[in-house]
Amino acid sequence: MKCALVTGGSRGIGNAICEKLSQDSSYHILINYYSNKEEAENTLEKVIANGATGEILKFDVANFDEVKSVLTQWQEANPEAIVEAIINNAGITKDGLFMWMSLEDWSSVINTSLNGFFNVTNFFMQKMLRNKYGRIVNIVSLSGVKGTAGQTNYSxxxxxxxxxxxxxxxxxxxxxxxxxxxxxxxIRTNMTSNLDEKELIKMIPVNRFGEAEEVADLVSFLVSKKSSYITGEVININGGIYS
Known part of the structure; x- marks a missing residue:
C-alpha cells in the first residue's frame, strides 16, 4: 500500500490537496488533523467518493512525542505500507505587531510550521531513503518569501x-x-475569511484571490512522477502579486 500523508488535511488547502490526490493518484490518503474531527471525516468522505482509500490520523504536528507515537503505531499496524509522499501543510497564524508579540504567539507558530515539518518528515526519512523514492512538498507562504508586516512569526x-x-x-x-x-x-480559505478581499485584490495583478483547488493542482503535479527533475524549488502561486 503506497500512501500520501497530508498534515492539516481537514480544512482549506489541506482538504483540497487530499481531494485532488484522491482523484489524480492511486495513493491511500492519510489525513492528519489536530482539532476538528468532523471536518477530517468530511475530507475522508470526499476521498472515498472519488474511489480512493484513506484514513484519519489525529496528532499535533508540533508535538514530537505525539507524532512519533501515532506514526509508530500506524506503521506497526500497517507493516506493508510505504509513505511515498508527504505534504507538510499544517500551519497556524497568530498575527500581531512584533513589539506586542508574546513568546507563546511566536513559539506556537514556529513550532507548528517548522518543527512540524521536522517531526513528520524526519520520522519517514530513513524509510524513504531505503525505498529510493519520495515526494516531499512543504506548503510555505508569500509571507515566507517576501515577509509580511504583522506576521513576523509566520514569515x-x-x-x-x-x-x-x-x-x-x-x-x-x-x-x-x-x-x-x-x-x-x-487563497480563499477559513484562514483568509476575515481579510478585506475587495481592498486586497487591488494589489493582485490577476484581480482575485486564488482557490484552494488551484494550489492542490500544483501540489498534485509535484507529487507525481512528472515532476522528477524539479527539486529544491519554491513555486509561487499568488496571482502575480510577488514573483
Whole structure:
C-alpha cells in the first residue's frame, strides 16, 4: 500500500490537496488533523467518493512525542505500507505587531510550521531513503518569501521552512526524492475569511484571490512522477502579486 500523508488535511488547502490526490493518484490518503474531527471525516468522505482509500490520523504536528507515537503505531499496524509522499501543510497564524508579540504567539507558530515539518518528515526519512523514492512538498507562504508586516512569526517560520526545503533537497536528490515548497499568496480559505478581499485584490495583478483547488493542482503535479527533475524549488502561486 503506497500512501500520501497530508498534515492539516481537514480544512482549506489541506482538504483540497487530499481531494485532488484522491482523484489524480492511486495513493491511500492519510489525513492528519489536530482539532476538528468532523471536518477530517468530511475530507475522508470526499476521498472515498472519488474511489480512493484513506484514513484519519489525529496528532499535533508540533508535538514530537505525539507524532512519533501515532506514526509508530500506524506503521506497526500497517507493516506493508510505504509513505511515498508527504505534504507538510499544517500551519497556524497568530498575527500581531512584533513589539506586542508574546513568546507563546511566536513559539506556537514556529513550532507548528517548522518543527512540524521536522517531526513528520524526519520520522519517514530513513524509510524513504531505503525505498529510493519520495515526494516531499512543504506548503510555505508569500509571507515566507517576501515577509509580511504583522506576521513576523509566520514569515520567520515559513522563511525557515524554505531554507530547510532547499537544503534537504540537495541531501536526498540522489535517491529519487524531491523536496519542493509551494508558496501561496491570498487563497480563499477559513484562514483568509476575515481579510478585506475587495481592498486586497487591488494589489493582485490577476484581480482575485486564488482557490484552494488551484494550489492542490500544483501540489498534485509535484507529487507525481512528472515532476522528477524539479527539486529544491519554491513555486509561487499568488496571482502575480510577488514573483
Amino acid at each position: 520567520a517560520a515559513k522563511g525557515a521552512l524554505i531554507g530547510a526545503t532547499k537544503a534537504l533537497a540537495q541531501e536526498v536528490a540522489k535517491r529519487n526524492i524531491t523536496v519542493n515548497a509551494v508558496a501561496p499568496g491570498f
